[in-house]
Amino acid sequence: MxxxxxxxxxxxxxxxxxxxxxxxxxxxxxxxxxxxxxxxxxxxxxxxxxxxxxxxxxxxxxxxxxxxxxxxxxxxxxxxxxxxxxxxxxxxxxxxxxxxxSFGAGAVQAEELPAPGDDDELAEIMxxxxxxxxxxxxxxxxxxxxxxxxxxxxxxxxxxxxxxxxxxxxxxxxxxxxxxxxxxxxxxxxxxxxxxxxxxxxxxxxxxxxxxxxxLDILKIFVFAFGITVLLSIYLAGVITRPLNRLARAAERVRRSKNRQFTIPDLTDRNDEIGDLSGTLRDMTETLWDRMDAIERFAADVAHEIKNPLTSLRSAVETATRLKDAERQRRLMEIIAEDVQRLDRLISDISDYSRMDAELSRAESEEVDLRILLQTLSELYNAAGDGPQVKVTAPENLVVPALESRLVQVFRNLISNALTFSPADGDVRVRAWRDKNQAVITIEDDGPGIPAGKEEAIFNRFYTERPSSEKFGQHSGLGLSISQRIVAAHNGHLSASNRTLDGEVKGAVFTVRLPLENNGR
CATH class of the missing domain: 3.30.450.20 (PAS domain)
Structure with missing residues (x-):
């Protein structure tokens, strides 16, 4: 360099x-x-x-x-x-x-001699x-x-x-x-x-x-200017190449290390492009470590969640081989079938969760009319005719840039959760409106609400706070976590709170905020 x-x-x-x-x-x-x-x-x-x-x-x-x-x-x-x-x-x-x-053939001719000091052979050769x-x-x-x-x-x-x-x-x-x-x-x-x-x-x-x-005068000036150029080049090389080499060596150490022993030098106090590069590399390194930690935690959570139905399956199989009673064997086979369904649902959700980031990064967004999407979902859920009804209130031409299939997945998860927690005579109210440069969508139910202090925890992976009337294993606990990641990938925000009246919880409210314009996805 x-x-x-x-x-x-x-x-x-x-x-x-x-x-x-x-x-x-x-x-x-x-x-x-x-x-x-x-x-x-x-x-x-x-x-x-x-x-x-x-x-x-x-x-x-x-x-x-x-x-x-x-x-x-x-x-x-x-x-x-x-x-x-x-x-x-x-x-x-x-x-x-x-x-x-004289003149002619015998004439004597004078030749001009060089001036004294002009016979420098080296100077003449040069x-x-x-x-x-x-x-x-x-x-x-x-x-x-x-x-x-x-x-x-x-x-x-x-x-x-x-x-x-x-x-x-x-x-x-x-x-x-x-x-x-x-x-x-x-x-x-x-x-x-x-x-x-x-x-x-x-x-x-x-x-x-x-x-x-x-x-000669030009060469003298050139020698001086060239000397200045060399000194400035050495200075620039020191200012530019040395910190770059330092960053490169640190990045190589970080790449080869197995833990956070090595870090990228902090050169942000330079207030120049190299300082910006240093800050970006530090942020990138921290993001990579956080992602690796998240992958490790995810692997541990997956292993834990899969181990539970596998343990139940193993116990049921071992017991079934020793039982002679046909009725008890039938019940054990039902348990095995339910555990298999639970494993299948869990593995499907885990697969969807793991490939979601790659899909969101590759796919191109399209204009999605929220009013049409929400009304279509309400008609789908209301077609059964029994249980809570889904009511949608949304203005026309409320359009957001998004992946429609993933946005449908978000609202299906939220509406499905609201229907699960709402009483049979209750309603699920879906409202949408414009708020400056955002589209705001709320899903309200008439259920028991969110346990106090769990407003953030319910978005964690494998969170399974379900109604007591629901059969165990019907949900993997990844639905809300997946929904939150999809909304975040669209530069939006998903949050949860309780709807109260006179200090009494009347149900849960999930709020989705999505930008009306594409901000760099």
């Missing part, structure tokens, strides 16, 4: 510096400016030569005075560092600023290496090769030929060492007559020096 943070932070810096180091446009501007400056110098030299080094010959025509022109060419460029050559109208070289004595690497990315057009024959003529230089035709021209070339050579040629004219061409040649060292200086 540390290296990736560093790479991401440094990548943009490298791209920026690479783009700046290229400096292609800046280099072209420097070359263009240098050529313009050389052209101005050449125009001045041409003007001076046409004034002082041109005279009339014996035939009364304008001609270049060779000795005067050669002396002027040597003196004019003395302080510019450029090389000047003068070509006659016939294209032959007639003057060269580097010729010290500069050439840098320029070579950058040249791979510049994509410039290849430049023509600069040649310097012993006896030059206009045919060797197209810019000279252009100047003899009356046009000024500049050319950029490279020499045998790969250095740029700039040359400009302008015509020497007298009364619009082209008498010669003066050619100025200068190497591109000044341009390369300027580019090198700019690149």
């Amino acid at each position: 540390t290296w990736r943070i560093l790479a991401v932070n440094a990548l943009a810096l490298f791209v920026l510096v690479a783009g700046i180091l290229y400096l292609g446009r800046y280099k072209q501007e420097l070359i263009h400016s240098e050529l313009e400056a050389m052209a101005v110098q050449a125009e001045m030299y041409a003007a001076a030569l046409s004034t002082a080094a041109v005279g009339r010959g014996d035939d009364a025509t304008e001609r270049v005075k060779l000795e005067t022109a050669r002396e002027m060419v040597r003196r004019l460029v003395g302080i510019t560092g450029a090389r000047a050559r003068l070509f006659g109208a016939n294209g032959q070289l007639i003057a060269d600023s580097r010729n010290i004595q 500069r050439n290496l840098t320029e070579g690497v950058l040249s791979l990315f510049e994509g410039d057009q290849p430049l023509p090769l600069y040649i310097d024959p012993p006896i030059a003529s206009a045919s060797d230089y197209p810019e000279v030929r252009a100047a003899l035709a009356g046009y000024s021209r500049g050319v950029v070339r490279v020499d045998g060492r790969g250095r740029r050579v700039l040359s400009v040629s302008v015509p020497v004219q007298r009364f619009k007559q082209v008498l010669a061409s003066i050619m100025l040649t200068k190497n591109g060292d000044t341009i390369e020096t300027a580019l090198h200086a700019v690149r």
Whole structure:
């Protein structure tokens, strides 16, 4: 993670510096400016030569005075560092600023020596290496090769030929060492007559020096910025990766542990995303432990509830094998049949209870009209005609998002319980209404009510507080617990209380609250 943070932070810096180091446009501007400056110098030299080094010959025509022109060419460029050559109208070289004595094949030429201190070979190697690497990315057009024959003529230089035709021209070339050579040629004219061409040649060292200086400054800034980037990356890595690694190691310890010996570190005081992650992991871990505890308790409760009918079955079977009385054997067989039915009902409810969470998490909710659902259930229960009657009061278009089959299961459990506890001449009243953004449904009966202090306990698994008149084993004790879990899965709430009058309990009231809008199920 540390290296990736560093790479991401440094990548943009490298791209920026690479783009700046290229400096292609800046280099072209420097070359263009240098050529313009050389052209101005050449125009001045041409003007001076046409004034002082041109005279009339014996035939009364304008001609270049060779000795005067050669002396002027040597003196004019003395302080510019450029090389000047003068070509006659016939294209032959007639003057060269580097010729010290005589002219032609035996001339002595002066060569410019490097300034003291400029012979640092390591610096030169590094500069050439840098320029070579950058040249791979510049994509410039290849430049023509600069040649310097012993006896030059206009045919060797197209810019000279252009100047003899009356046009000024500049050319950029490279020499045998790969250095740029700039040359400009302008015509020497007298009364619009082209008498010669003066050619100025200068190497591109000044341009390369300027580019090198700019690149060096950029590299210095880059080194500083890169150092800051590395330090910031290390800091970010410490702030981000170390706590993440700490959380990961703690999560791995929790995964491998068999108890609550290890916990997730509390980093919520950071007040950032990592702190939020720490809090979420802690909550998730606690939820998982609670779920595991609940599974263990559920397994223990199931084992206990199944053991009771199994014990009764075992006792009845063992007794039946010893009895000779047919009537007593018949009664024992009835007990066995009832215990088998009780086991079947218990196992069915346990199976429904265990797979309910998975079903609720996968299924898609639909719009359920509570008025239609409750009236349908009331007609179903009232069809028998005897016993307590179910009366429904609900407005039209009271629609909630829910799983209809599970919602039917909830209200069947609640209405069935109310009918069980109500006297034969009593009623079960089901009322529904809107309360802001919730649908409220109450189921009231005329029974004995809920034992004091048991309003919450009746929703526990395997709670079996039943009427004394009811045959034992008719219910598994999971109905209310299942109903409460279904309502909670719909972001609702199921509660129980007693209906009282003048301090006397007149029956039980179960209240279901369901959201009218889907809040993220």
